[in-house]
Amino acid sequence: MRRSKADAEVTRARILDAAGKLFASQGITRTRLSDVAAEASVTRGAIYWHFKDKEALIEAMMDSVSAPTNAALEALSNTRQNEVLSLDMLRNVIIGAFERTNQLPALEQITRFVFRYALCKESESLTNRINVDRELAIDRLRRFIVTAQQAGLIMTD
Template sequence: MRRTKEDAQHTRESLLDAAERLFAERGVSRTSLQDIAKVAGVTRGAVYWHFQDKAELFNAMMSRTTLPMEDTLKSIDTEREANPLAELKASMMNVMRRIAHDPRTQRVFDIATLKVEYVEELSGIRDRHLNVHGSCQNHVEATFRRAQALGQIRADLDLHVLAVTYMALVNGLIHNWMLDQTRYGLVDAADASIDLFLKGLR
């Protein structure tokens, strides 16, 4: 029984590895489940045993790489944090360093930002993207609320607008860097940009 579970887990990981490779090379919409099965060395039936469809497989591929970064934001205690803005920046810089220096994370972000189309068969991917973005934005807004309560940012600022703007800044830095990594160093640009943004709130 244990061996069977280990084999199943190995097959699942092989499928995720194959999907990650093919999505990066061809794009998501131009990669079929048959293509993924062939590269993984399994039957198409094995794909459906592990994943309902391509969207579920894509989301599983994303989860094994990006969930730790989503957890980074969630680790900020928005109720008791003494320096929420510093923690917010530190958590985002961890994300930027991982994107810049970890090949798998960089490849998955490349797929997520440049190689996926939100067509009907991939609507589940769009739903996940929106859920993750919404969760992160809500956490950022809660962090700003804590900072405002502590008098670290101005009382007249709209926290929802701040959170939307912050997310646009972060996503823009990542997206533009993924398009052309020679334009700027992601970590240095993020460090300076986030500092400039946060200083403007005081």
């Protein structure tokens, strides 16, 4: 039976949710994809349909965790002097990131596990991904700060 795109998205979300719960309770290295499949009530084939391997699943989790903050930082860094610019914008991005963590209790633990896992030698691509994401975030903040300095909201020294 062919499933709709909406069904596929629901299945993908269930897989991510199940993986998050298991990674938080068992750790990433002890969680097998078959465990995730059982927790999500899907087949292993469904997992492989959505994710090439465990690392791709972890990357998707990283995306879901970081996407809202990255989008907010990108919008913030694209703010021009002639637009409404305030330090409240930066504060709202930072507070929003913390609020998401508070709303999703497993998020902090999952994030911690993902970063620990990425520091392992076996996960060089995840380590590279984290480094790239970090550099992008720093660049976005830098652009905002420069714009805020030019607008006189932040001292230059």
